[in-house]
Each structure stands twice: as C-alpha cells, then as structure tokens.
Amino acid sequence: MYSSALLTLLALLCNVQAQTSSSVYVEPTVPTGTPIPGDYSGALRPQLHYSPPIDFMNDPNGMFLDANGTYHLYYQYNPLGIVAGNQHWGHATSQDLYHWVNQPIAIYPGAAGEGIFSGSAVIDVNNTSGFFPNQTNGVVAMYTLNTATEETQEIAYSLDGGYTFTKYAGNPVISIGSNEFRDPKVSWYAPTQSWVAVISYAQDFTIGFWTSPNLVNWTHASNFTHAGILGLQYECPNLVSMPMLANSSLADPLDPSNFASTGEMYILQVSINPGAPQGGSISQYFPGTFNGTVFTPVDTATRFTDFAKDNYAGQFFYNIPQSSPQISIAWASNWEYAQTVPTGPLEDFRSFMTLPRTNVLANTTRNPYTLLAYPLPPPTSLEITPSTPLLSSNNLTNNTLLASYTSTVPSGALSFSINITNIPQVNTTGTANFTFLSSVTGEYVRGGVFLAGGNGDTPLWLDRSGVRGFDNPFFTDKFSTDVWLNPDTSTVRLYGVLDRSVLEVFLNNGEKAGTMIFFAEGILDTVIIGTNDLNPGIGVSVEVVGLGSAWAAEEVGGGNGTVLGNVTAMAGGQVMRRDWVGHLGEGM
Ligand SMILES: *[C@@H]1O[C@H](CO)[C@@H](O)[C@H](O)[C@H]1NC(C)=O
Ligand SMILES: *[C@@H]1O[C@H](CO)[C@@H](O)[C@H](O)[C@H]1NC(C)=O
Ligand SMILES: *[C@@H]1O[C@H](CO)[C@@H](O)[C@H](O)[C@H]1NC(C)=O
Ligand SMILES: *[C@@H]1O[C@H](CO)[C@@H](O)[C@H](O)[C@H]1NC(C)=O
Ligand SMILES: *[C@@H]1O[C@H](CO)[C@@H](O)[C@H](O)[C@H]1NC(C)=O
Ligand SMILES: *[C@@H]1O[C@H](CO)[C@@H](O)[C@H](O)[C@H]1NC(C)=O
Ligand SMILES: *[C@@H]1O[C@H](CO)[C@@H](O)[C@H](O)[C@H]1NC(C)=O
Ligand SMILES: *[C@@H]1O[C@H](CO)[C@@H](O)[C@H](O)[C@H]1NC(C)=O
Ligand SMILES: *[C@@H]1O[C@H](CO)[C@@H](O)[C@H](O)[C@H]1NC(C)=O
Ligand SMILES: *[C@@H]1O[C@H](CO)[C@@H](O)[C@H](O)[C@H]1NC(C)=O
Ligand SMILES: *[C@@H]1O[C@H](CO)[C@@H](O)[C@H](O)[C@H]1NC(C)=O
Ligand SMILES: *[C@@H]1O[C@H](CO)[C@@H](O)[C@H](O)[C@H]1NC(C)=O
16 A cells, blocks of 8 residues: 555646546546556567566456557556556557557546456447447447456447547446456357357356347356366456368468368357466366357367466457457466566566467367467568578487577577477487577576377477576476377477567467566577487478567667657647656555
C-alpha cells in the first residue's frame, strides 16, 4: 500500500490534465492519453519480443487484427509497480508482430480497489451491439472486473478502432455472485450468427460457454468441466478453430495446399495456475468440435502447449480467417517467480510475451491431434546480413562449429536451425546440441536432441542451470520432452530463437515447443553447435542467423534506449516521467 499524501503531492506536481478517454481512473499519477516511455536498451531486455515500457505485465488480452492489418495487443498491466496489482489494460500495436508501438493505456479501473482483469476483444462489424451505427470498425472489449466482493464480466466499446474505450453504462453484462469467475474470450460463431464467450469458473474447474446475439445479453449454454490436469485453478480459456494438416508434421504448416479438405477443428485451450505438473503455470489444450453451444473433445487426453515452464495464458487473435493458421501470443513467465525476476530491480520492468506463433493441428506419429505452434519468421529486414549467416554447414556430422557474435550481433538476438536427416529407425545413436555462452563469465544456456532414446524416441532437452543472475527454488533449470521419429521422413528439425533473456525452441514445425526465460550476469556472446556419435549416413545441416533489434528504430536521442511509443496518437495527453512516479504500487 502507498501513502495517499504522496499521491496528492504527485498529482499536484504532475498537473494532470483532463482525461481524454471515457475510461477514467481514480489514480491521478497514471498517465492517460499518452504512452509511457521505456528504456529498451537493458542487457536483459529482449529485442524481438514484446515487453512493457516499464513496470509489471502479465496476461495478453484483447488481441485482434483490424481491417487495416494492424495487430492489437492489450495486456494485464500495473503501471504503478513491478509486481502485479492495479490491473489496467496496457496496449501496443504492430504491423508484423515483431515491431511494436506502445500506445496509451486502453482501459483503466474506475474506482480504488477495482482491477480490469483479463479478457478479449472483437470487431462488431455488423453493429450487433448498437454501439456503432456509423462504422464497421467498432471494437468491443469484454473483461473481468475484479473487486473485493465479486468478479463480474463487463464490456467497453471503442469508436476509434481500439485506442480508447467507453465502459458500457449497463455493466456488468454477466454477474453470478462469484469471486472466482473470469477471463472471457469472445469469438463469433457464424452458423448461428452468435457471439460465444468462454469464461472460467476458476475453482470449479469448469469452462462456461455463454452465447449472445449482441455482446450485451448473455445466456449460459453449456459447461466443460473437470478435464485434463486440474491444477488448483482454470484460467484464460480460448476457443478457436484452425486448419488441420492432411499429412505429417513436416508438411509446411503455412501452405494451404497441405490442409485437410475435411475442414477445421477446434481447440479449447485452458491455462492452469497454480498446480502445473512442473510447478506454477502452464497451458493445456483439448482438440474437438463445437456446434455453437457444446464443445466435444476428440478424446480424454491432456495435451500441453509447451514442455518448459514459461508459457502461460496464451491468447489467439480475433479476426484471423478461420481457414488460416491461427496466431497466438502467450505470457513468457510463470507465477512461481514472475514477480521476483531481476529485470525488476535492474531494468524497471517485468515480463515478456512469447514470439507470435502460428497454430495448426496435425496428425503426428502416435498422436492424431497435435497442435503445431511455430513462430512467425522474423521479418527479413531484421536479419543481419542474411546472405552470410553466423554459422552455416550442410554436413555438420560428428563435428562442432563455434562463432563469437559480440561485435556482429549487438542485439544479442539470433535464430538457429538444425535439420537432421536420414535417421535410422533402429539402433539409432548420436546427439546434436547447441550452447549459447558468455565468454566473459562462462555462463551458458544449452539444449539439444538425443537420437538414441530407443527405436524412434527422440528426446529434446533444455538447460538454464549455467546462468547465475537469478536464484530461486522454483526456477527449475532443466526441461525435456520426446517426439516419435516419423518413419516416413526420418527427419528431425529444430528451430529456435535466442533473445537476450528468453530462448524458444521448436521441434518438427512446433510439434513440441519450449519457452525458457533466463537471467545471466554476463552477456551471451558465443554460439556453439555440435553433433557426435551419429550413425553413418545421417545428415546434419545447421544455420545461425544474427537478428537486429526491433526496438532500436524507435529509440530516441542517439540510441539511448528510450522508446516513447505513439506520442502523437491522442491530443491532450501528458507524458508522465518515470522519475516522478517511483515505485508506488510495489508490494501491494
Ligand atoms: C451517427 O451518425 C448520425 C448521423 O450523422 C449522428 O446523428 C449520430 O450521432 C452518429 N452516431 C454516433 C454514435 O456517432
Ligand atoms: C484504417 O486507417 C484509416 C486511415 O488511418 C482510418 O480512417 C480507419 O479508421 C482505420 N480502420 C480501422 C479498422 O481501424
Ligand atoms: C456480419 O454479417 C454477415 C452478413 O449477414 C455475416 O455473414 C457475418 O457472419 C456477420 N459477422 C459478424 C461478426 O457479425
Ligand atoms: C456450470 O458450472 C457452474 C460452475 O460450477 C455452475 O455454477 C453452473 O450451475 C453450471 N451450469 C450448468 C447448467 O450446469
Ligand atoms: C438486453 O439487456 C439490456 C440491458 O440489460 C436490457 O435492457 C434488454 O431488455 C435485454 N434484451 C433482451 C432481448 O433480453
Ligand atoms: C450441440 O450439441 C449438443 C450436445 O450434443 C446438443 O444438445 C445441441 O442440440 C447441439 N446444438 C446444435 C445447435 O446443434
Ligand atoms: C492419423 O494417422 C494414422 C496413421 O496414418 C491413422 O491411422 C489415423 O486414422 C489418423 N488419424 C486422424 C485423426 O487423421
Ligand atoms: C558428411 O560428412 C561425413 C563425415 O565427414 C562424410 O562421411 C559424408 O560423406 C558427408 N556427407 C555429405 C553428403 O557430404
Ligand atoms: C541393432 O543392434 C542389434 C544389437 O547389436 C543387432 O542385433 C541388430 O542387427 C541391429 N539392427 C539393425 C537394423 O542394425
Ligand atoms: C550433447 O549433450 C549430451 C548431454 O549432455 C552429451 O552427452 C553429448 O556429448 C553432447 N554432444 C555434443 C556434440 O556436444
Ligand atoms: C560418427 O561417430 C560415430 C561414433 O564414433 C561413428 O560410428 C560414425 O561412423 C561417425 N559418423 C560419421 C558419418 O562419420
Ligand atoms: C531446415 O528445414 C527447413 C524446412 O525445409 C528449412 O526452411 C530450413 O532452412 C532448414 N535449415 C537448414 C539449416 O538447412
């Protein structure tokens, strides 16, 4: 808790102007109508991943693609401290999901003690709500209002394409008298011309399906309950349909000619926190069918979106055509340590999002419905001298390559690809490993594939035990998973992106995804990729590409790292300097 005298003083100092948004906060030190500046140059700050300018971020919210091709990302945001609290909806926009422009905070709590918790946004093109008589780009956000006594579902509408919102006067639109009822994710179900919201009854381990003709009047349609891993709470459900690949997991998941003609399948994704099998937070998904009121899973199995520990509360963008791969972004952290990681004290912000991922379903070996989650490739404009990769080999058999990239890749961001072909199905031997090392401190993160799991079992592992910048008993340091070698392709493909404090790896087009954050004391500056003990005949190709900083172009003042965001977006806004604000909300 912070002192109200201090707040009054700050309000006087800051001479806060009239609010430009109708979503008005009682807290005068939170800037309205202007983005919050942030320093994106810190050694721990990812250069390709989204992170907030300052302070604490958690779940992605309200993600939609507008008619102009702009992606909108909102996020759970405490603009008053580097731990969770004072939940607002922060906002950023992007054309390519790598270069982000920070926008003014979009939705504010309306009273002390209120939190604008997670939710989603849709475009009401047909004005079903009646809020948008003169436009087709009206946006309706549906979120949970959290108070000391209840969690209700509210809506707010935006006449300006999602930049400012007005809370609906008739809120709440759903109230059931529960304080564990949250995270509405709305989509449009065309066959019945109806909106559908999936909402979590968190501690009843139930996802409720609600329908509405107009986003205002909601009817409970069905419950999906006690499925998969329960953990201690269900949160952040998503219902989304996506293409299914006709063939194996190694068909290009972005090429529509590879999609099954039988049409799309749904997944219901449910996040669990706390109580994930590896501790804390994780997400699971259920493939199935949906008929407008009832979701029917294909089987009773639990499937996870990630095999490591830093992928939670993922959300899918609204308005990606149903017949296209769906795009998701998740929070790259875990509640077990999200509020204690060292970016807080060292660089004044906490949490990153994952890279944007494209998602399709595939019938992989031994598992008929597997989500393939694969990052959208970084734009080629971000590749450093693409014609000369940092490392490259088309036959790295029983051999090791090493490159130092201190001077050539100042962002510290790299992508790497290791393709292993002609793998025998039996008596398989060999490994392919990667290590990113600090030549100054000797710290490292590493991982690899192990081909000798046994007649097709192909384990993949990740290890962050070699970095020393963060010590926490919940910061588990090793992760592993397995895929079964596809006998038709005899191939394993590993792709990954390293970005200062986060490593994401993807096996076989995303059949397995691993997201691992880490905090080194020294800057990682050397990459080593090696294989050994491979059966004769196995082929290995390797490429490591240096990537630029997506934030650098926005930095002002000769590369001092400060990103101002979209300062021209709204008239009448006031820049709130960080040094006036301090860490007011810490510890709340
Ligand atoms: C829509 O346009 C009509 C006619 O110009 C105007 O009277 C009305 O105020 C507009 N409504 C909104 C919500 O902008
Ligand atoms: C697209 O951009 C134009 C021009 O800036 C703007 O008038 C329009 O409102 C935008 N459309 C959407 C859907 O945001
Ligand atoms: C909008 O109306 C069209 C035409 O009736 C319909 O096909 C479409 O599903 C509707 N979409 C939404 C989001 O209301
Ligand atoms: C759906 O689940 C909620 C939470 O357990 C429960 O309160 C409600 O009665 C259920 N509705 C139906 C129709 O079963
Ligand atoms: C929809 O909700 C509004 C506001 O609560 C109410 O006035 C209206 O009667 C409802 N309409 C229907 C069809 O239920
Ligand atoms: C959806 O499926 C449920 C359960 O099978 C059934 O009760 C309901 O009538 C179906 N709804 C539609 C619109 O087909
Ligand atoms: C998946 O592939 C297996 C092996 O080819 C096949 O038997 C099975 O029917 C397929 N399942 C689906 C859902 O396509
Ligand atoms: C790859 O390298 C191995 C070991 O150096 C060699 O035996 C093999 O012939 C090479 N394969 C190709 C396709 O060049
Ligand atoms: C695999 O190894 C076993 C034991 O050495 C041997 O008997 C068998 O012939 C091998 N199989 C193949 C296909 O090489
Ligand atoms: C890869 O790592 C494994 C496990 O630490 C090790 O056994 C193997 O020798 C390593 N291979 C290479 C090429 O570094
Ligand atoms: C790689 O090393 C293993 C073990 O030393 C050996 O059996 C194999 O022939 C080597 N592979 C190639 C292609 O040289
Ligand atoms: C691995 O295979 C993928 C898919 O064909 C390709 O895009 C990538 O460039 C390959 N990587 C290497 C190092 O050959």
